[in-house]
Amino acid sequence: KAGVTQTPRYLIKTRGQQVTLSCSPISGHRSVSWYQQTPGQGLQFLFEYFSETQRNKGNFPGRFSGRQFSNSRSEMNVSTLELGDSALYLCASSPEGLAPDTQYFGPGTRLTVL
C-alpha cells in the first residue's frame, strides 16, 4: 500500500497570506490527524477528522482550520499567516473506527513564512 502523501512538500509564503496543505491517507484509512512541529514547541496536535467531521481539536487559534472529503483526503488551511507559523506540518492517517489506533505519518509539508 502507498503511504500517506502530502503536497506540497515545501512552501514559502509571506505574512498575511493564507495557505492550504493537502493530505492523502493510506488507502482504507478513515481518520486523518494534523500536527505542527517546531523547534521551540515540538510536536503539537492540531485536529483530527473522521467521516468528514472534526472529532478533536488542539489548542490553536481559529486561523487554523481543516476539512475532510468523502474519499478521506484532508486539507488544512492557515489564514493570515504569521512568522510563528513557520513549521513542518505533518499529517497522519489511522484505520480506526471506534477505538483509537496507530497513526502513520506522511513526509510533511515545510512551510516558511517570510
Add this chain to the structure above:
Amino acid sequence: GDSVTQMEGPVTLSEEACLTINCTYTATGYPSLFWYVQYPGEGLQLLLKATKADDKGSNKGFEATYRKETTSFHLEKGSVQVSDSAVYFCALLTGRRALTFGSGTRLQVQP
C-alpha cells in the same frame, strides 16, 4: 493533562554500543505507547508500539516494554549502527485520539 518526558539529548554512542532512551508518561486511563523515529528531512516513522501493560514492542532490534507500575516505556537496542542516527520520539495515545509526544532525543552513532 497527558504528558511524556524523555531524556535530553544528544546521545552520542560508538557503533555496536548499547542504547537506552528513557521515557516516562503521565496519563489518565490506559494509553497506548509508541516510539517514532525521524530521519533528517523526513516525517515520523513508527518504530514500535505497545497497547497494554507488560506488552513488549519490538522492531529492527529495538525493544520497549510498557511498565504501568513505573509509567515508563524505555527504548533499548543491544548494538547500534551508524544508520540508527536520528531523532527518537516517545508518544502516548488515549481515547482523545491525539498523540502526545515527548520532546525527542537525538541519537548520534559514530563509526
